[in-house]
Amino acid sequence: MVKGRRMKKYLILFLTATLSLTACRDTRFDDMISDSIYLPKSDLQSGTITVMNEDDYTHKIWIHKAGYFQNKFDGNLSLDATYLDTYNASHNTDYEILNEKYFTLQKDFEIAAGVNEASVPLILKIEDIIKDLGYGTYYVPLRINSKTEGGTVNVEKSNLILAITLKQPVLTIYSEKKGAFSLDFSTNPPEKYDLDLTAGLDVKSSMDLNVSYTTDVSLLSQEDKALDTKFYSFKTDLTIPSGEQYVENFLTLDVAKMPRGKWVIPIRLMHISKLPFQKVPLMILNGQETIFSRTKLLFLHRYFMIK
Numbered sequence: 001m002v003k004g005r006r007m008k009k010y011l012i013l014f015l016t017a018t019l020s021l022t023a024c025r026d027t028r029f030d031d032m033i034s035d036s037i038y039l040p041k042s043d044l045q046s047g048t049i050t051v052m053n054e055d056d057y058t059h060k061i062w063i064h065k066a067g068y069f070q071n072k073f074d075g076n077l078s079l080d081a082t083y084l085d086t087y088n089a090s091h092n093t094d095y096e097i098l099n100e101k102y103f104t105l106q107k108d109f110e111i112a113a114g115v116n117e118a119s120v121p122l123i124l125k126i127e128d129i130i131k132d133l134g135y136g137t138y139y140v141p142l143r144i145n146s147k148t149e150g151g152t153v154n155v156e157k158s159n160l161i162l163a164i165t166l167k168q169p170v171l172t173i174y175s176e177k178k179g180a181f182s183l184d185f186s187t188n189p190p191e192k193y194d195l196d197l198t199a200g201l202d203v204k205s206s207m208d209l210n211v212s213y214t215t216d217v218s219l220l221s222q223e224d225k226a227l228d229t230k231f232y233s234f235k236t237d238l239t240i241p242s243g244e245q246y247v248e249n250f251l252t253l254d255v256a257k258m259p260r261g262k263w264v265i266p267i268r269l270m271h272i273s274k275l276p277f278q279k280v281p282l283m284i285l286n287g288q289e290t291i292f293s294r295t296k297l298l299f300l301h302r303y304f305m306i307k
Contacts, residue, residue, distance in 0.1 A: 050202065063120065078143050
């Protein structure tokens with residue numbers, strides 16, 4: 001009987017200890033969301049690079065982390081040609097993946113504990129792309145993957161297609177009066193008249209870009225009469241400094257001394273600094289490639305004429 005009572009006592013103590021341990025298990029985090037990663041900018045993401053030099057271009061790909069715990073998260077990026085094929089099929093496009101020899105990608109990444117984002121550099125080899133493929137739009141499809149035990153990837157934001165367009169800079173005359181236009185000095189003409197010939201790029205220049213203005217009678221048609229250069233003046237050689245976008249220039253017309261008649265001043269604008277990969281000076285005017293931009297100025301003196 002004594003032995004039986006002792007066994008019963010030990011059994012009660014064991015059950016009590018077991019229940020106590022069970023009651024002490026922390027259940028506060030049972031419903032908390034585990035850490036996961038995603039691309040804040042997913043699907044097709046477009047960007048444009050205006051090429052002013054041969055330097056490689058670095059594009060940062062951002063990965064974000066979500067979840068309650070915010071522990072350290074390891075992952076990687078990989079090329080995903082299948083995703084590009086799927087995108088083409090669903091959008092009726094025929095985008096092609098850029099060959100890996102034209103870029104480098106730091107595939108592995110780490111998002112530190114307590115931090116909710118990290119970036120991975122993708123470096124484009126601009127010089128090689130332009131020399132081999134030319135200007136255009138190039139596609140790099142990517143996927144993020146988890147290397148962390150228990151970590152997940154948001155499936156809806158796990159893929160990205162970088163669509164990067166390489167373009168030439170555009171140089172033109174930034175003035176309200178450009179192209180072919182007329183000025184009428186038939187009534188109350190001023191002694192002098194200043195015409196804005198400011199040259200400008202569509203982006204800030206990454207180099208000292210030399211631009212040149214000249215009077216070029218070869219631009220005239222047979223019926224045009226060129227005004228003698230002694231009746232006007234302008235600066236012929238100017239520089240758009242590195243980091244700047246414009247250089248100011250004015251044509252000063254000596255209206256009071258001009259002879260009567262219908263006169264044309266043909267101005268040719270060009271740059272004389274080679275941009276990368278160019279064998280001859282080249283610029284773009286109003287979106288079209290041309291060796292020269294042209295401003296044709298028509299001045300009417302002391303009588304009215306309808307053109």
